Amino acid sequence: MNILIIDDQRFIRETMKADIHKFLVDDNVQIYEACNGNQGIELIIDIEVVLDLIIIDLKMDQGDGIAVINMLASEPRFAAIPIAVISSSDKRTLELVDNIITVLRLNLLGVFAKPINVNDILTPLLEASTDRHHAHQHQSIVQNRAANINVRQLIKDEQLILCYQPKINLKTKEIMGFEVLSRLCDQSNGYIYPDVFLPLVNQQGLNSLFSRMVISQALQCWSRQPLLTAFALSINITADDLTCDELIEFIIECGREHKHIHLILELTESQEIINQDRVLNSIARLIINNIDISLDDFGKSYSTYDRLDAIPFKEIKIDKSFVSDMDINHQHYLIVESTIALAQKMHVKVVAEGVETSAIEAILSELGCDVAQGYLYSPPIEGRYLIDWISQYNRECLTHGY
Structure with missing residues (x-):
């Protein structure tokens, strides 16, 4: 050394x-x-x-x-x-x-x-x-797995499994909605997680095709189980997706066809593309067609405030890297505190990601955060288990007097 x-x-x-x-x-x-x-x-x-x-x-x-x-x-x-x-x-x-x-x-x-x-x-x-x-070691494993994955074929074969992570109202403890998280599956590798397959999706120009598949399958899940329509459905979308006119038309048509489903698009991606006229035009079209836009991973981008100024977001999500240790990291506490205060002044709902402990939950509640999401409540849940999980969660809330 x-x-x-x-x-x-x-x-x-x-x-x-x-x-x-x-x-x-x-x-x-x-x-x-x-x-x-x-x-x-x-x-x-x-x-x-x-x-x-x-x-x-x-x-x-x-x-x-x-x-x-x-x-x-x-x-x-x-x-x-x-x-x-x-x-x-x-x-x-x-x-x-x-x-x-x-x-x-x-x-x-x-x-x-x-x-x-x-x-x-x-x-x-x-x-x-x-x-x-x-x-x-992890990166090496990821690269080795990626080399053996034919992501184009998996998408073509619709080997997509969606999981849903609940978003909880911190004041009432009610379920507000679910965020969609995707997995691919093949016989050789089993479940393949986004850190492995999303770079391949990007490299091969399959973003729009993949996003269309996720949106379709998630809406089908909500339509098949009417009880789920009481909850908002949040789906991640990138700024690159917003440059695809065909995908925007598809999303708008889906919104019209499923008016009973509250669809939220969580926007991720870098600022380099977010302020392009074409992207802003797409966002405007989605908003006027009653599709809400959420700003994901708030605080990680240098141009985050430019986004807030340019786009009428209904929701901002504080990145889990700031939330998960805010009880012991004073700088992260201050970032979360100021973000919540800013959201309140702008009359925008704020969601904290990465809530894993009751201590973090208590701090967020005290600061006035609206919604929390994380393993304290549940890991991502496969669609076939959602109704059972909701029933169990509601029973536990009744038991604890929420």
């Missing part, structure tokens, strides 16, 4: 070196030192080994810690290096630096107040290394 310590106090460097060697006693550790930011920048650029960790002090003469951070952000080859920032600055300054590094998308382990316990730095470093290893 190769570690660089950038700090202008020799005593701190020597203390940290000793503590690192104690913590990593069984590892082959090489520690490099720099006594100021400028020297640290030179070392990072010129060093011939791959650095596994850079520890950066903030306050230094001849190049401070921010200068080092800006250099790392300016060079894509350095962006993945884990960094730990150490400082004797006050808490608000440390929070500011944390926010700056997050915006710069560097691999931040944390911002730590002096005096430093190196265990606080090395423990998340080793955990992150394990997580990356597992992520690489």
Whole structure:
């Protein structure tokens, strides 16, 4: 393991070196030192080994810690290096630096107040290394599975299975609707999940065909079981889908044919395409034909507010990456809090995704969130089990006095 310590106090460097060697006693550790930011920048650029960790002090003469951070952000080859920032600055300054590094998308382990316990730095470093290893393994598995999948044939053979995840009113605990989640299935691979097949769908230009199939099957499920028409049906759609005139016509016709079904389209995709005139035209056509539009994964796009300004969304969904740990992550709590407040001022319904614990549910309720969705209530449910699940859920609500 190769570690660089950038700090202008020799005593701190020597203390940290000793503590690192104690913590990593069984590892082959090489520690490099720099006594100021400028020297640290030179070392990072010129060093011939791959650095596994850079520890950066903030306050230094001849190049401070921010200068080092800006250099790392300016060079894509350095962006993945884990960094730990150490400082004797006050808490608000440390929070500011944390926010700056997050915006710069560097691999931040944390911002730590002096005096430093190196265990606080090395423990998340080793955990992150394990997580990356597992992520690489997962990606390899995904790529291997993808290589063996004939997604075009599976779509042609209609090997599509839809599951539905409930959306729950946080105030009344009533079921508001269900989001459609798709799976493909073949004899060799069993269930194939979206992280595997959606990239193939995109690569092969099958987006519109796939979306049409999902919409048709979901509406058929709702039509076959009249009890389901009491609940909204939310279906994901991409901005790329909205450039297909034939698909838009199909959706509008479906809406007219199934007027008794409350259809919501959850819009995902990047801002690069969302403001094209053609896409906005399609959204306008859907809205005037009584099909509601929901903004999915709110907060993940830099241009999210442009979307809100341009399109009359009926609903925004807060991404689960902000919701799932908001009880322990103060930054995520603030993002969720401000999003809910914004939605209330705009008179837009807000849905929180990724609700997995009662603690998260309680915080969302206190903040005034309208609807929650996540494993606390149910994983995605196959259509054939929906009526039974609804009956069981309603019985449990009665038991608990909701």
